[in-house]
Each structure stands twice: as C-alpha cells, then as structure tokens.
Amino acid sequence: MADTLKITLVKSPIGAKPKHKKTIEALGLRKMHATVEKPDNPAIRGMVFQVKHLVEVEEV
Secondary structure (H helix, E strand, O other), X not given: OOOEEEEEEOOOXXXXXXXXXXXXXXXXXXXXXXXXXXXXXXXXXXXXXXXXOOEEEEEO
C-alpha cells in the first residue's frame, strides 16, 4: 500500500444519493477536478470505494 492517496473529483455529485454527497464532502472535495491527498488507510479506502464512480484515485 502507498503512503498517501491522491483523490480527484471527476464527476458531479449533484444527482448522487445523499449518502454519497456526504462522503464526497467528508473527503474534502468541494469542486469538480479538485484534488486532495489523504493517508492510505482502511477508512479512506472504504470511503473511496463507496464513491468510486465519482472519483479518480492515484497512489502516491
């Protein structure tokens, strides 16, 4: 596993389920094509898996 994950919002969460919108917000993603770096741990991996259709992930 990598030390950090680079997570980019590539699809708008406007039509997504409310739970997915909250997950995107909790990851710190506010705008389209915004990128955040988060530590690679099971909690973050679970959040990314839940919204995998909205984000792009790169291991750093």
